[in-house]
Amino acid sequence: xxxxxxxxxxxxxxxxxxxxxxxxxxxxxxxxxxxxxxxxxxxxxxxxxxxxxxxxxxxxxxxxxxxxxxxxxxxxxxxxxxxxxxxxxxxxxxxxxxxxxxxxxxxxxxxxxxxxxxxxxxxxxxxxxxxxxxxxxxxxxxxxxxxxxxxxxxxxxxxxxxxxxxxxxxxxxxxxxxxxxxxxxxxxxxxxxxxxxxxxxxxxxxxxxxxxxxxxxxxxxxxxxxxxxxxxxxxxxxxxxxxxxxxxxxxxxxxxxxxxxxxxxxxxxxxxxxxxxxxxxxxxxxxxxxxxxxxxxxxxxxxxxxxxxxxxxxxxxxxxxxxxxxxxxxxxxxxxxxxxxxxxxxxxxxxxxxxxxxxxxxxxxxxxxxxxxxxx
Numbered sequence: 216x217x218x219x220x221x222x223x224x225x226x227x228x229x230x231x232x233x234x235x236x237x238x239x240x241x242x243x244x245x246x247x248x249x250x251x252x253x254x255x256x257x258x259x260x261x262x263x264x265x266x267x268x269x270x271x272x273x274x275x276x277x278x279x280x281x282x283x284x285x286x287x288x289x290x291x292x293x294x295x296x297x298x299x300x301x302x303x304x305x306x307x308x309x310x311x312x313x314x315x316x317x318x319x320x321x322x323x324x325x326x327x328x329x330x331x332x333x334x335x336x337x338x339x340x341x342x343x344x345x346x347x348x349x350x351x352x353x354x355x356x357x358x359x360x361x362x363x364x365x366x367x368x369x370x371x372x373x374x375x376x377x378x379x380x381x382x383x384x385x386x387x388x389x390x391x392x393x394x395x396x397x398x399x400x401x402x403x404x405x406x407x408x409x410x411x412x413x414x415x416x417x418x419x420x421x422x423x424x425x426x427x428x429x430x431x432x433x434x435x436x437x438x439x440x441x442x443x444x445x446x447x448x449x450x451x452x453x454x455x456x457x458x459x460x461x462x463x464x465x466x467x468x469x470x471x472x473x474x475x476x477x478x479x480x481x482x483x484x485x486x487x488x489x490x491x492x493x494x495x496x497x498x499x500x501x502x503x504x505x506x507x508x509x510x511x512x513x514x515x516x517x518x519x520x521x522x523x524x525x526x527x528x529x530x531x532x533x534x535x536x537x538x539x540x541x542x543x544x545x546x547x548x549x550x551x552x553x554x555x556x557x558x559x560x561x562x563x564x565x566x567x568x569x570x571x572x573x574x575x576x577x578x579x580x581x582x583x584x585x586x587x588x589x590x591x
Contacts (some may be wrong), residue, residue, distance in 0.1 A: 216552055217258045218539065219280035220245050221271065221300060221311075223287045224263035244515045245286055251516075251535045252284070266291045268303045275307060282542055282551065283311040288511060294323060294367055297511065310546040312538045314487045314510035321485045322508045325365050325401050328485060332505055335484040338477060339505045340404040340496070345389050354385065356404055361442065362388035365401040368509070370445045372396055378405050378440035406496035406504050407441060411464055413478035414492045414512075414523040416534075418541065421482070423475045424523035426464035433458030461519060463526070470501055477503045485510070489541045492520060514538075 222245040245261050253259045262274045264287055283304055290296020302316040314322075321328050332339045341356055344365060354360075358380050364372040372392060379385045385402070392400035410431075414424040431441040435458040447455035466474065478493035491510040495503040512520050516531040524534045536551075543551035 216281045217260070217278065218252055218282050218284060219274065220249055220252075220259060220261045220284045221264055221287050222261065223289050224265050240513070240515075241286055241288055244513060244518075247516050247531075248284055248286070248514060248535055251532050252539065255532055255536050257539075264290060264300065268299060271300070271303055272307075275309070280309065282539060283309055284538070285311045285313050285511075286514065288368070294371075295320075297323060310542045312542045313489050314485075314491065318485050318487045318510050322487070322510050323366055323368065325363065325507075326399070328508060329505075331484050332481055335480065337480045337484055337505060338502060339481075340406055342401060342403040344399045345393075345402055346399045348386070348390055348393065351382075351386055351389060354402055356402065358385075359405040359407070359440070360385060361403050361405040362392060363401045363403065364392050364396040365399045367396065367398075370443060370448045372445070373442065374444045374446065375439040375442065377444075378442055403506075405440070405442075406498055406506070408499060409497040410441075410443070411466070411474050411495045411497055411503065412461075412492055412519060413474055413495065414490075414520050415478060415482050415487075416490050416524065416537075418488050421479065423478065424520070424529075425526040426466065426471065426474060427461050427519055427523060428464040429459050430462050431459050435459075470497070470503075473501070474503045477505060481505045481508055482510075488545075489538060490514075490520065 222241045224242065242263075249259045249261055260274075260278075260280070262271060264270050267290070285300055285304065287300040288294070288297055290299055298316040298320040300316075301311060301313070301319065304311045305316065321331065326342065326344045329339050329342055343354055343356060345351060345354065359378055361378050362385065363377065372395070376384070376391075377388055379388050389400045389402065392398070410429040412427045412429075414426075416422055416424055429443055433454070435454045443459055444455055446453050447459050450456060464471070474495055474497070477495065481493050482491060485508055487508065487510040490512070491508065492512045493505060494507040494509065496506050497503050512518075514520060514535075521531050521534060525531070529537070539551050543549070
């Protein structure tokens with residue numbers, strides 16, 4: 216089977232790009248996925264998407280793929296272009312991995328996602344949107360608050376000053392988002408609790424992979440709010456990163472069940488499919504709140520999603536082939552054809568807590584795209 220791996224190559228298009236590191240990283244993911252699927256018996260080509268969608272159309276004119284692995288996270292260095300790629304694939308009638316254009320658009324536009332969650336009864340922090348500095352007078356939420364760009368991902372626009380405790384700080388944070396990112400600011404109640412990530416795999420049935428948690432510690436978080444900043448995600452040598460490692464989540468059975476239930480409800484509300492991750496904050500009363508939905512999370516073999524799959528006994532090769540199967544079955548109703556599949560034995564998967572036992576901390580790569588804490 217011929218598989219095309221689509222990825223954005225737009226990190227150098229803007230002279231001043233606050234999300235450049237996140238955009239550059241996807242090229243490494245595409246290379247890892249290409250090598251893995253080729254080893255699994257597929258013919259694989261990569262297609263880099265830069266300024267527009269004509270690249271896809273031209274590439275497919277030369278040789279139309281049987282299936283696309285969609286890794287595109289932006290178009291022309293604009294995160295809003297993420298949804299245009301699956302829309303084009305739908306028009307071309309080419310099956311692809313991951314969520315639809317609608318789901319990606321809703322997840323990116325954070326306020327719209329939160330409105331849907333509220334309508335479906337899924338817990339998410341109270342919020343409002345500020346489109347102009349003059350609108351600040353209408354913000355009626357209790358401090359502390361966190362201010363984010365409303366249409367970004369990968370913790371773009373998040374630092375310690377994003378968490379505010381008074382009107383003056385709120386004004387500065389909102390003004391910075393409006394000026395730097397040229398988009399509305401999402402103002403949200405800051406839940407100063409545990410940060411839990413719930414990776415989800417499959418459709419019917421869908422399963423939760425082992426949960427992970429960000430542990431905020433060290434001198435950094437004695438002085439600053441417990442939030443995973445852009446620096447913490449992308450500068451692995453920084454104190455912010457070193458003092459906020461990811462670890463297997465150690466939760467009671469009841470709390471784990473609540474976290475998984477909330478995450479699955481959020482995923483269903485946005486009609487996400489195949490794979491993704493839901494980020495939660497858990498307050499002192501044990502109530503999980505959805506702070507972000509990542510339907511196009513990082514699929515690098517050392518990123519959090521693949522590590523969670525590994526903890527569940529799913530090798531990276533099996534994960535990649537399974538994602539292909541999920542997309543193929545939506546179109547054809549049967550498993551995708553391959554010449555051979557990896558023969559590595561799977562470990563038996565038990566409860567999430569037991570799978571994590573003794574594995575130690577996950578690598579700093581878990582802070583990559585989609586691994587955000589209170590991120591936009």
